[in-house]
Amino acid sequence: ERKCHLSGLWRNEQDSLMEISAVRDDGDFQGKYLTRVTLASVCARVSPLKGAQQQPGEGGWPTFAFTVRWDKFSNATTAFAGQCFVDTGGKETLTTMWLLREAVGSLEEDWKATRVGRNVFTRKRTPKG
Ligand code: B9F
Numbered sequence: 823e824r825k826c827h828l829s830g831l832w833r834n835e836q837d838s839l840m841e842i843s844a845v846r847d848d849g850d851f852q853g854k855y856l857t858r859v860t861l862a863s864v865c866a867r868v869s870p871l872k873g874a875q876q877q878p879g880e881g882g883w884p885t886f887a888f889t890v891r892w893d894k895f896s897n898a899t900t901a902f903a904g905q906c907f908v909d910t911g912g913k914e915t916l917t918t919m920w921l922l923r924e925a926v927g928s929l930e931e932d933w934k935a936t937r938v939g940r941n942v943f944t945r946k947r948t949p950k951g
Pocket of ligand 1: 835857897920922925
């Protein structure tokens with residue numbers, strides 16, 4: 823059973839890209855997120871990502887969570903939570919659920935401020951391999 827390494831370049835089924843830099847000893851990590859899909863009129867730009875991975879212990883694949891601040895779009899934020907899996911062929915898959923929180927102008931609008939969904943990421947191979 824192989825270990826799961828979060829660092830590197832990943833792509834999801836919506837063609838978004840994320841690059842996670844080295845995961846620290848305590849599980850914290852940072853990276854960049856480039857979304858292909860957006861409801862904004864501005865072109866997609868790189869947004870900062872911050873997260874934490876559970877220490878890989880015995881029995882099962884580690885879970886993790888990270889946030890992406892859409893600071894180039896607005897003050898919306900997405901929180902992702904998921905788990906990393908490696909199949910017998912070595913293929914790595916990150917399954918996640920996300921909550922996208924949009925900033926609304928008043929408490930009365932709070933009911934419509936959150937979207938929910940699922941994203942599955944696989945490792946994007948670089949030309950170098
Ligand atoms: O479209 C979002 C946005 C934030 C403020 C104006 C536009 C930013 C991109 C979100 C990308 C989501 C999907 N991409 C992906 O890879 S995050 C979850 C999905 N997974 C209008 C106001 C708030 C949202 C839309 Fe906006």
